[in-house]
Amino acid sequence: GWLHTGDIVRIDEDGYVYIVDRLKEMIKYKGFSIAPAELEALLHRHPRVADAAVMGKADEEAGEIPKAYVVLKEGETAGAG
Numbered sequence: 001g002w003l004h005t006g007d008i009v010r011i012d013e014d015g016y017v018y019i020v021d022r023l024k025e026m027i028k029y030k031g032f033s034i035a036p037a038e039l040e041a042l043l044h045r046h047p048r049v050a051d052a053a054v055m056g057k058a059d060e061e062a063g064e065i066p067k068a069y070v071v072l073k074e075g076e077t078a079g080a081g
Contacts, residue, residue, distance in 0.1 A: 006055060027056035028063045039066055048076040 008021040027034040036054040043052035051071040056064035072078065 024056070027054075027066055029056075029065060030062045034066060036066070039068065043068060043070060048072050048078075050074075 005019075006022065006024050007019045010018050010020055012018070022036070025035065025037075027036060036056070039054040040052050043049050043054070049070055050073040053069045054066050055069075057067040059065045
């Protein structure tokens with residue numbers, strides 16, 4: 001099967017997939033251009049966040065909305081505070 005992510009990848013000889021770049025650099029939200037890298041940088045400033053990736057998700061009303069995937073630092077939990 002196929003998985004369409006909007007990313008440029010490479011696959012090594014063992015079949016491992018590596019994301020190496022983005023095909024599309026901007027999210028179009030209600031006519032505004034939003035750079036995923038700016039949102040990722042903001043998320044990385046949080047003390048509990050180890051890594052983050054942001055991509056555009058299709059939305060009928062807004063065109064696209066930002067969707068973030070966040071990896072917490074070891075021992076951290078998600079929650080208020």
